[in-house]
Amino acid sequence: MPVALVTGARRGIGREVALRLARSGFDVAVNDVVADADGEAVVAEIVAMGRRAVLVPADISRLDKHAVLLDRIEEELGPLACLVNNAGVSALVRGDLLEVGEASFDRCLDVNLKGTFFLTQAVARRLVRQPGGGHRSIVNISSISAEVVSISRGEYCIAKAGLAMLTKLFALRLAEEGIGVYEVRPGIIRTPMTEPSAERLGRLIEDGYTPIRRWGEPMDVAEAVVTLAEGRLPFTVGQVITVDGGLTFRTL
Ligand code: NAD
Numbered sequence: 001m002p003v004a005l006v007t008g009a010r011r012g013i014g015r016e017v018a019l020r021l022a023r024s025g026f027d028v029a030v031n032d033v034v035a036d037a038d039g040e041a042v043v044a045e046i047v048a049m050g051r052r053a054v055l056v057p058a059d060i061s062r063l064d065k066h067a068v069l070l071d072r073i074e075e076e077l078g079p080l081a082c083l084v085n086n087a088g089v090s091a092l093v094r095g096d097l098l099e100v101g102e103a104s105f106d107r108c109l110d111v112n113l114k115g116t117f118f119l120t121q122a123v124a125r126r127l128v129r130q131p132g133g134g135h136r137s138i139v140n141i142s143s144i145s146a147e148v149v150s151i152s153r154g155e156y157c158i159a160k161a162g163l164a165m166l167t168k169l170f171a172l173r174l175a176e177e178g179i180g181v182y183e184v185r186p187g188i189i190r191t192p193m194t195e196p197s198a199e200r201l202g203r204l205i206e207d208g209y210t211p212i213r214r215w216g217e218p219m220d221v222a223e224a225v226v227t228l229a230e231g232r233l234p235f236t237v238g239q240v241i242t243v244d245g246g247l248t249f250r251t252l
Pocket of ligand 1: 008011033058087190194
């Protein structure tokens with residue numbers, strides 16, 4: 001069975017992606033920086049489906065931990081066929097761009113971009129060394145913030161814009177190796193990350209901010225990821241699949 005690693009998978013979008021991949025036949029390494037009962041519950045749900053799963057706690061911004069993480073997954077589940085770079089953090093504090101502090105900037109860039117870059121590189125090296133049979137892929141969960149300007153969390157937008165370029169770079173490098181690299185770009189999705197702004201976002205949605213007038217759900221993102229991970233868009237590479245209910249349409 002193909003093996004997938006999903007980062008930040010104990011809750012929210014990552015959790016749904018891990019479960020959806022398992023339903024479509026992947027064995028799954030469930031990563032998160034927080035090792036708690038939520039992560040164990042995701043593993044238990046996957047095992048209950050008859051698939052293999054392992055909880056592999058690690059902070060993806062710790063580059064020195066990547067090799068140990070990947071070795072452990074290989075030992076327990078076998079070589080990876082799919083990496084889903086989902087782990088991400090928002091700004092520590094929302095506020096004026098003129099007040100953004102170094103701690104929040106570094107945290108956003110370290111997790112959302114630098115950690116993701118080097119984990120992708122480490123996985124890509126292994127994929128290139130071990131040509132596999134089925135479709136192999138790297139799917140990056142970015143955000144409409146790669147494109148939409150939110151002045152109250154500039155550091156998040158910068159990191160996600162960088163992730164969009166990261167996707168294109170690896171897509172180009174790995175296309176000749178038969179490895180598909182893609183970006184999935186969610187809009188407003190109902191998860192613990194959006195919980196603090198749920199009231200404001202809910203009002204925006206009700207007022208027609210998104211042409212599809214409802215919250216996005218983690219399953220909406222998971223469906224896009226699985227489509228790509230299964231290789232169901234075989235002549236597509238480096239593309240952005242936007243899952244935002246039409247939020248980023250330009251209208252007149
Ligand atoms: P979430 O906060 O609910 O879940 C993120 C998970 O990632 C958490 O379990 C967290 O512990 C984990 N994580 C954080 N830092 C980590 C690290 N250094 N190493 C490993 N795991 C780490 O968030 P979510 O809404 O499910 O978001 C998932 C991804 O989707 C993020 O990259 C986020 O930027 C992106 N996204 C979310 C939305 C949305 O509306 N919820 C919109 C666009 C993009």
